[in-house]
Amino acid sequence: MKKIAIKTSILFVFLAMTAIVSAQVNTLYYMKTVSTRSDINPAFQSLPNVYVEIPGISGIYFAGGNNSLILHDVIFPKNGIPVTFLNSKYGDKDKFYDQLKKKKDFRIFTEAQIDLIGFGFRFKEKNFLTFGITEKISFGTTLPKDLFKMGLYGTPDTINMNKFNFKSLGIDANVYTEIAVGYSRNVNDQLTIGGKAKFLLGQANIRTKTKEFSLETSREEWIAHMNSEINASVPYLDYYLDNEGKIDSLEFNTPDKASDYIKLLTKPAGFGGALDLGISGYVANNHLHLSAAVLDIGYMHWT
Secondary structure, three states, X not given: OHHXXXXXXXXXXXXXXXXXXXXXXHHXXXXXXXXXXXXXXXXXXXXXXXEEEXXXXXXXXXXXXXXXXXXXXXXXXXXXXXXXXXXXXXXXXXXXXXXXXXXXXXEEEEEEEEEEEEEEEEEXXXXXXXXXXXXXXXXXXXXXXXXXXXXXXXXXXXXXXXXXXXXXXXXXXXXXEEEEEEXXXXXXXXXXXXXXXEEEEEEEEEEEEEEEEEEEEOOOOEEEEEEEEEEEEOOOEEEEEOOOOOEEEEEEOOOOOHHHHHHHHHOOOEEEEEEEEEEEEEEOOOOEEEEEEEEEEEEEEXX
């Protein structure tokens, strides 16, 4: 029963995370009427002279991916029906595991963005000013290959110890509000430059750092060796200490009033700032369009 649960969990993770949506960013490059186009290059100006974003009907963005697998590695058609790499007849878990071993570590990321409010307008023909408040969420995790090795093959050595190294296991998660002011200018018919200044208000952050994490298993015993740090800035999470000053227990108090959520903005768990710079222009007699940008040059300090 435990074996089935492990396989089901692994399958669910990859079905959710192998649908990489990086193509959406490329599509946004050509959508000149979309206000959020300036997110990929602050030099870009939306085609409308004025735009307004309001809560509920503003933009929502979600992306996810990994550094090793594509969807076809997880699920693929056989005889007209979709099957997974765990299928007893058509699946190939060895091929799946070999694909993971091509990278040092297996990394998964997700990020989401909700545009709360914003506006932009053109003035004096060549200038465009933007303002926006956006809620952003990012989550990344590193999973050691030995975690999949244990899930796929179990503990095959029934005489000696089976050894697994989980040292690379880690999490980095952030929830924050971004307040951004952007400006771009058409220098001439061929060249546009722009920049965006961002003020960041952090609501939550969790980051782990593992110095040692190994597991030894046999028929008689399982032995774990672990030395890890967890740095967290999480609202409504209370901790209680024992007589030696060590954390004894944790308790999460769910906010139940609208004012509790407002406190997350007025009393954030972190502050930061960032800067975007971009340039865009036409060359080769306006037959070729080139653009370049550096994004999120900055720092966030968590309390």
